[in-house]
Amino acid sequence: MSGPTVGVDARTGAPAESGDDAARASAEVWRAARRLLDGLPGDRGLNIAHEAVDRHVLHGDGGVVALRCVAPDESVSEVTYADLASLTNRFARVLDRLGVAPGEAVFSLLGRGLETYVTALGTLKHTSLYCPLFAAFGPEPVRERLRLGHGRVLVTTYDLYRRRVAPVRDGLPDLRHVLLVDAVPPAGPDGAAAGTAVPGTLSWAALLDDADDSYEIPATDPETPALLHFTSGTTGKPKGAVHVHEAVVAHHATGAHALGLRGGDVFWCTADPGWVTGTSYGIVAPLTHGVTVVCDAGEFNARRWYRILQGHRVTVWYTAPTALRMLMRTGGELAREYDLSALRHVASVGEPLNPEAVVWGQETFDRPVLDNWWQTETGAIMISNEPGSPVRPGSMGVPVPGVVATVLERGDDGRALVVDGAVREVTDPGGTGELALRPGWPSMFRGYLDDEARYRRCFAGGWYLTGDLARRDEDGYYWFVGRADDVIKSAGHLIGPFEVESALMEHPAVAEAGVIGKPDPVAGEVVKAFVTLRRGFEPTEDLRLELVAFGRRRLGSVAPREIAFDQNLPHTRSGKVMRRLLKARELGLPEGDLSTLERV
């Protein structure tokens, strides 16, 4: 089998030294959280999909609405927990029929809709590995992630297949089956059963219709790989962070603690299903609480969003600073035309909320926007302003129960200083350092796919190093400062500069590229590229536009929105482009200040 190999190391994930009281207390918190879940009947382990779907049916709540899917035209279709159990059973059966083995990867490339939920949860039932992709990725990021993740099955739409996958499918030998969710005409008389008129694809609807709607989830060890989320580093390829079924313990616990979810809630998470938030909090956490999840397939539009909040009586809303800032642009009067009184909590993730957005949120929703912090590798919210506790505007809050955090002193490269395997905590209140977490929480990633060495490098001195810079005030509140590396944060998503630079350098005119995040009032940062041309190419406006178009074709929405020519990119002694210096120039900062940040 050429399926994925995962560097799971339960020891790295175990709490630190046994004499550590904090570690013992954390372990007890998570044991208690585990007891709030059911486990598979017959003591056969722990499966995310059972906790999210089937157990509610067993408890007699199959008639509760699990999903309210809002179509682009705002028509609504409701799916109960019983419906969802049946559909996900069918999808697990489809994977059986297609010969997909446990542990093999099933990818989705979809917008917000029922199919995403059925694919994710059906794959989890089958104990295969679910990996969502962002539908706004261009063909290059899609190909790279399918290749790295050994994608066996892809669920997508005809249009996305045609534009993003078909052009690169030849380079994906592991990809056996592509299922199209839209109504595509069936194959002709010689086509395969459930085939479609699009060569090399199968009809999702035909396969599901043919499948039996009963399915018994196989015994699932809590350490079984469940979710694969790609994230970006400063250098190298995207990293596939692997999470296991035990992660559901943290999804459920933080859903209650940080988002305040409880029975009867109507919950709306606006994150795209292609990023980790869309799975952890768009799918898993709310469904484990048996609440009704609003799933909107439409594009952002302020009136539309207020109509959804009002019309569906949304009680808990989880969104992002970029979205709040886009709403802010439309002013507070617009919001006041709507009845938002059902809202109990508004939470936000992705980057710190700027003070104006905090004030605007308080005035507009008559409650604070609760900021929280986590990342792909942590799998669930780690630091939060919990509902009901005093909010410090601009702070990400305090660690959730069971999580032990700190701030570590930094070395010359900006990351935590490690000397002989040991690190030092910042002791001065307000001192900036790298945010670090004590390993052992259930949703901690268990490895980067096929890259054990990179996984190891994330740990030092008994801490997981997050790559984010933060400070902690005297009362223990954490404040986000920035990234410790060159990763770009745009609209709450991490974009790896290396991936963007590599794509640009495939253009014949480009000799070298340096990519940075340029501050942007709405997105936080947007991607800007500085490009050195090869000999014989002139820096004309036509060429610049050609490069912008080239980037968009390859990368989709992670492409640079701005490109500038620069024949003298600054380099380190080892010959790498100094992105930090480029950024300092862009911001008009004195370049000398960077000497402590970049080892030359």
Added chain:
Amino acid sequence: MTTTPAQARTMVGTAILRIVPDADVDGVSPDADLRQTFDLDSLDFLSFVELLTQQSGVRIEEDDYPELATMASTQAFLARRSG
């Protein structure tokens, strides 16, 4: 002075080309969804609105966004607002 449909088409085309330089703006049918056709995400769409405002001098509010869905609806909108 009212913006003619031809002027509006040029403005839309110019704005789209600033964001998607290889877009086939001449080939777009009057009723095709602009966001879908040219793969504009939310941030692209905000840029599109800004560029259109700069060129036309028409103030465009959030409430007007639905009218910028297609070439035909944008032409109608600009003609009405610039009159």
